[in-house]
Amino acid sequence: MTSSNCDILIQGGGPVGLACAAWILQKFPEANITLLDRNSVNDDDLAQADSRGIALSHGSKLLLDTIHAWPKESAPIHRVHVSQAGRFGRALMTREELNQDALGHIIRYRDIHLTLRKALRALQTKSPNFTWEQIQNDAEESQIHAKCIVHAEGGLFKKQDWVESGRDYGQSALVGLVEVEKAEPHQAWERFTAEGPLAVLPSHYGANVLNLVWCGSPESSQHRLQLADAEFLHELQNEFGSRIGRFQKIQDRRLYELGLNYRKEITKDNEVWIGNAAQTLHPVAGQGLNLGLRDAFLLAEKLVGVFSGPRENQSPTDVQNALQEYAQSRKADRATTIGLTDFMARIFTSNLAPIVMARGLALSALQWLPPVKTALARQMMFGRR
Numbered sequence: 293m294t295s296s297n298c299d300i301l302i303q304g305g306g307p308v309g310l311a312c313a314a315w316i317l318q319k320f321p322e323a324n325i326t327l328l329d330r331n332s333v334n335d336d337d338l339a340q341a342d343s344r345g346i347a348l349s350h351g352s353k354l355l356l357d358t359i360h361a362w363p364k365e366s367a368p369i370h371r372v373h374v375s376q377a378g379r380f381g382r383a384l385m386t387r388e389e390l391n392q393d394a395l396g397h398i399i400r401y402r403d404i405h406l407t408l409r410k411a412l413r414a415l416q417t418k419s420p421n422f423t424w425e426q427i428q429n430d431a432e433e434s435q436i437h438a439k440c441i442v443h444a445e446g447g448l449f450k451k452q453d454w455v456e457s458g459r460d461y462g463q464s465a466l467v468g469l470v471e472v473e474k475a476e477p478h479q480a481w482e483r484f485t486a487e488g489p490l491a492v493l494p495s496h497y498g499a500n501v502l503n504l505v506w507c508g509s510p511e512s513s514q515h516r517l518q519l520a521d522a523e524f525l526h527e528l529q530n531e532f533g534s535r536i537g538r539f540q541k542i543q544d545r546r547l548y549e550l551g552l553n554y555r556k557e558i559t560k561d562n563e564v565w566i567g568n569a570a571q572t573l574h575p576v577a578g579q580g581l582n583l584g585l586r587d588a589f590l591l592a593e594k595l596v597g598v599f600s601g602p603r604e605n606q607s608p609t610d611v612q613n614a615l616q617e618y619a620q621s622r623k624a625d626r627a628t629t630i631g632l633t634d635f636m637a638r639i640f641t642s643n644l645a646p647i648v649m650a651r652g653l654a655l656s657a658l659q660w661l662p663p664v665k666t667a668l669a670r671q672m673m674f675g676r677r
């Protein structure tokens with residue numbers, strides 16, 4: 293461990309930690325930052341890592357473009373079709389209604405991760421006080437003294453070493469890459485089944501190769517993980533129906549446990565938590581990373597404000613005040629995104645007859661009340677400002 297003092301210590305080199313470092317350095321290349329990363333320094337080791345498809349909003353694209361960190365391999369979504377398996381109620385959202393080039397983009401987690409690493413390396417060449425180190429354990433972290441500590445350790449539900457407020461939905465997501473007969477290009481499908489949401493999303497591999505996110509009980513998800521390919525495809529076809537023809541091939545199946553875990557307070561003294569280290573969400577609304585990138589961007593602005601100014605304005609109280617202002621500025625967006633995601637995760641996993649009925653009505657209302665649909669889509673694309 294070389295550096296033992298710095299202004300800003302960022303713990304965690306996932307997408308959110310990397311993006312935060314990049315936004316700080318882009319605005320203030322002299323920033324004295326240490327980034328501690330559990331990941332290998334070598335990108336090759338990450339190339340086979342997490343390949344799940346992540347939906348990034350147009351708002352996230354605009355943010356990532358500012359640091360040249362938009363992955364080349366992405367699949368735009370032009371339409372989203374939402375329906376309930378075997379029940380009434382459906383809604384269609386299109387990019388034309390919202391006057392946007394795309395409603396969102398599907399990108400593999402590892403491509404987001406690798407592109408951000410590349411963008412940060414490019415900034416590193418012009419940043420004399422930036423240190424990026426790989427660490428193996430917590431003992432190495434404790435040797436560093438920083439004026440401000442940014443926690444971006446992320447993590448998945450049930451794999452985190454902290455549990456605060458939240459909910460266990462008793463659900464897992466089975467993800468994979470599925471090949472179908474005749475998909476509509478650039479169309480995403482979200483179908484609510486008796487066990488939970490089943491999403492079939494575009495991929496950059498071609499119109500008929502789609503990202504699957506199939507939420508169900510941990511037991512059935514585990515069972516589906518172990519099924520032979522042909523049986524798996526048969527079950528999937530039964531749940532999804534025939535709208536995109538026959539499901540022909542499945543690859544790269546993985547399971548993730550799902551739940552909500554969030555901190556009520558995201559700052560304490562000189563420490564601040566962002567991304568999944570602050571809130572871990574159900575993927576039903578595709579909001580976790582989008583919200584985390586907004587955290588990182590706004591925190592970077594705040595920290596540049598403090599550390600690019602005179603040294604006498606960087607006392608522990610100044611840092612603490614800046615973090616409190618940051619926390620205040622994130623309140624509305626966090627509350628709305630966490631609340632909306634939790635609501636959707638619960639309402640779309642319930643089989644109680646009145647809720648099934650209300651769900652059908654809500655989908656129909658979305659379809660027939662364009663202002664409601666536009667407001668919801670805008671929240672998903674840009675968050676609450």
Ligand SMILES: Cc1cc2nc3c(=O)[nH]c(=O)nc-3n(C[C@H](O)[C@H](O)[C@H](O)COP(=O)(O)OP(=O)(O)OC[C@H]3O[C@@H](n4cnc5c(N)ncnc54)[C@H](O)[C@@H]3O)c2cc1C
Pocket residue numbers: 303304305306307308309328329330331344345346347348427430444445446447448465467505548566567568569575577578579580581582583584
């Ligand atoms: C099935 C599934 C589908 C999803 N789909 C979407 C979607 O469509 N849209 C969306 O916006 N979000 C989605 N998400 C959520 C998204 O994956 C997360 O919100 C996002 O990965 C959070 O990024 P992060 O950098 O905060 O954390 P992470 O991605 O967890 O990265 C944290 C990094 O920190 C490192 N680390 C951990 N501890 C330490 C330490 N002590 N010191 C140093 N480094 C450390 C880890 O190695 C890791 O690389 C989905 C999640 C799941 C599970």
